[in-house]
Amino acid sequence: MNTALHRSTLALAGTALALSLTACQSGTGTETSGAAKPEATVASAPVAATSAVDKTAGTAGSGDSASGSTGASGSKGSGAAGATGGKATASTPACAAADVRITAALQDGPPYTHIVLTAKNTTRHSCRLAGFPRVQFLESHKQDVPAVAKSKPATPVVLAAGAPAYALVKLSDGGVDEDNEPVTAFQVMLEGDATVITVTAPGTDGIAVDPAKALTGYWTYELRNGADDF
Incomplete structure (x- = not known):
C-alpha cells in the first residue's frame, strides 16, 4: 500500500x-x-x-x-x-522746367529785402537741380541776377519725387533812397534749360527790386546760416 x-x-x-x-x-x-x-x-x-x-x-x-x-x-x-535728396549719379537726369514748380515767398521784413524761391519736383522720378536760378526781374534789365558763390552747396542737389529745394534771392538793401522798381511777376530759368518760367511775386502789391543790389543764392536742400547771409 x-x-x-x-x-x-x-x-x-x-x-x-x-x-x-x-x-x-x-x-x-x-x-x-x-x-x-x-x-x-x-x-x-x-x-x-x-x-x-x-x-x-x-x-x-x-x-x-x-x-x-x-x-x-x-x-x-x-x-x-x-525724399530729402540723394547722391547724384550719371543716370540722374537734370531737372527740366517741366519737372518742377517754382514759387516765391517773402522772407523777414518789413522792409522786405529777400524772397525765397522753392522748386518742388512734381515728377515721379529723381532729378538733379544744378547751379542757381537764372532770375530776371525787369524787362529793362535782361541780364541774370548775379549768384553768390559762398551759397553753393558742397554736393549737387538731387530731388526725389515730391521733394523741394530752395534759393534765397536778395531784392534790395531796404533803403528808401534806392532805385526800387515794382515787380508783380518775374522770370526764372534752370541751368541747362532755356525754358522761361514765369513766377508770381509774393505780397499784395508785389515786391520792390533794385536791379543794382539784386543777388541770388544757389539751389540747396535748406537755407543755411552764413552761407545764405547776403
Whole structure:
C-alpha cells in the first residue's frame, strides 16, 4: 500500500514538472511577442523625425519671409531717405522746367529785402537741380541776377519725387533812397534749360527790386546760416 502511494506521488510530481516546462515554453513565447513592441516603436520613430523636419522647414520659410519684409522695409527706408535728396549719379537726369514748380515767398521784413524761391519736383522720378536760378526781374534789365558763390552747396542737389529745394534771392538793401522798381511777376530759368518760367511775386502789391543790389543764392536742400547771409 505504501509502495503504491509512493508511485502515485512520483507520477503526480512528473505531471507537475511537465506542466511547469510547458508553462515556461509558453512564457518564452510571450517574451518573444513582447520583443516585437520595441520594433514597432523603432518603426514609428522616422515618422516623428519627419514631422520635426517639416516643422523646422516651415520655421525656416517664416524666417525667409521675415527677411523679405526687412528688405521691403529697407526699400521703404531708401524712398523715405531719398525724399530729402540723394547722391547724384550719371543716370540722374537734370531737372527740366517741366519737372518742377517754382514759387516765391517773402522772407523777414518789413522792409522786405529777400524772397525765397522753392522748386518742388512734381515728377515721379529723381532729378538733379544744378547751379542757381537764372532770375530776371525787369524787362529793362535782361541780364541774370548775379549768384553768390559762398551759397553753393558742397554736393549737387538731387530731388526725389515730391521733394523741394530752395534759393534765397536778395531784392534790395531796404533803403528808401534806392532805385526800387515794382515787380508783380518775374522770370526764372534752370541751368541747362532755356525754358522761361514765369513766377508770381509774393505780397499784395508785389515786391520792390533794385536791379543794382539784386543777388541770388544757389539751389540747396535748406537755407543755411552764413552761407545764405547776403
